[in-house]
Amino acid sequence: MSDARDALARAHRDEWARVVASLAKRFASLDVAEDAAADAFAAAAERWPSDGVPPNPGAWLTTTATRKAVDRIRREQKRDGKHEEALIMQTAPEPVGAIDDDRLRLVFTCCHPALAIEARVALTLRMVGGLAVSEIARAFLVQDTAMGARITRAKAKIAAARIPYRVPLAADLPGRVSGVLAVLYLIFNEGYLASGPGTPPVREELSGEAIRLARLLRELLPDDGEAAGLLALMLLTDARRAARVSSTGELLRLDEQDRSLWDADLIAEGHALVRERLASGAAPGRYQLLAAVNAVHTDGDATDWTQVVALYDRLARIDGSPVVRLNRAIAVGECDGPQVGLALVDALAPDLAGYHAFHAARADLLRRLDRTADAREAYDAAIALAGNTAEVAFLTRRRDAV
Structure with a gap:
């Protein structure tokens, strides 16, 4: 059943993130949200093969997960008034605060500064991106067991320290943006070159969602150079996507790619962002330098490797x-x-x-x-x-x- 549930979650990755976001807001608990979502996907894996996929899979999963969450709270609550938390769903929704996008709000919420940066990123990739522990482990170059333990410790710290699950205020955003940037970059990378042997080589739904969120982040923090740099990096990388895999399903090196297949509009937008950051006079950060490297790769018919080395010298x-x-x-x-x-x-x-x-x-x-x-x-x-x-x-x- 676990394998079937995981396969279903991969097929409906957007629904997984929306279910988790919805339940986490209602029940103020990451653990309740993730556990109830897992229960709902397990139920779908059991019932959908025989009953058929419902017309609105996302609504079915959300409704089922909500019932599962209420059942869990009722079973586990020992004090008087045990149904009080379950009834929170009937109250008015929280204001959206500074961020008017469910997925981006959840990313910022998970990236709480009380957690170490690597724990924030790993937890958010699991909770929001819906990535498997093995996929996250490969991104961090660690064993699956080590990454599973890291995520478990992060969730335990949230519970032990009573870190509130709430929409971050505008004043909270600067302290969390580094974790958010790291999360979006890793989600993009998993979509652009999927690491799992059982997945397609390119997962456009992941890279596309990462770009969408990066655009929103850029609008939210227009003066943040790294937010602009990350968006430029994603655009310049994604611009080459159509030329990266051959018709026989083989990855192609940069010098093997048909540059006529590159997306000229994305390249122009990415170059404009890089030039904008250079004109600002501010010292560039990691994502701005990586974007500049990709600007060199997409400028003209051949890469100027001398410029690339100089940029990596600064990055190092x-x-x-x-x-x-x-x-x-x-x-x-x-x-x-x-x-x-x-x-x-x-x-x-x-x-x-x-x-x-x-x-x-x-x-x-x-x-x-x-x-x-x-x-x-x-x-x-x-x-x-x-x-x-x-x-x-x-x-x-x-x-x-x-």
Whole structure:
């Protein structure tokens, strides 16, 4: 039943997030919302195959989840007046406050500053994005069990500290925006290049929703440079989506893509946002620099790798994460040759040995150095760790061509 429920949740991911958002507002509890939503999806997985999918699946799931939530509260409440919390649904709804969008409000609410930033992001991806624990774990480069424990601890802290579930006020937004940006970026990435082996290589519903929310965030915080940077980054990345997977279902490298398939309107909008941030004179943050990298990739017929290295040099000073250093090493390999790039990549082995992109980068550099046996071994390691079907097909072709 758990497998059927999870499959149903993936198929109706938007409904999952709406059900959780609706119940969390009514019952003021993330645990109640998620548990009741899970119960509703389990009931759907049991009944829909025989009864048929209802005309309005979202309304059916919300109604069923609400009844499940009321039943749970009635069973668990021990004090007098045990039905009081269940009847909260009959009261007037909370004002929307500073944010007039259910999904974005829920993201801000989950990103409470009392939680560590990684816990905020993981919890919100689970509660709002509806991502599976395994998908979130891959985004953080940790084991599934470790990520499950992190999410459980975050929910326990909310309960123990009595952190209120409420719509954040305008004054709350700046303290939560960094977590919101991280959540939207990871949701976008999961849609743009899905990490699960059982999913399509591209999940447009996820990347599209992330862009929609990023646009709303940009309108909500027009002076926030990172909000503008994240939107630009998403637009410039998504502009290449139509050219990234071949007709045979294989991922294509940047230099293999048909640039005539790129979305010129999205590129123009993304470039305008990047130029706007440069003209502001403010020091750029992480997302603004990543957007600038993608602006270089989408400017003209070929990438100016010298500019890319310079941008990654700046990024590494504010975000020295292993993944950023890996991307910088790849760019250096394009500028200064594969031997220099390989030395930088190999230095990251202690941090990235379980990351497929690390092995894929090594394989490409080794191939360029004519180290055939080492390249094939690195491709094999990347294939074993990659989950995306299009990426596996690409890596397999590259390995077989060595």
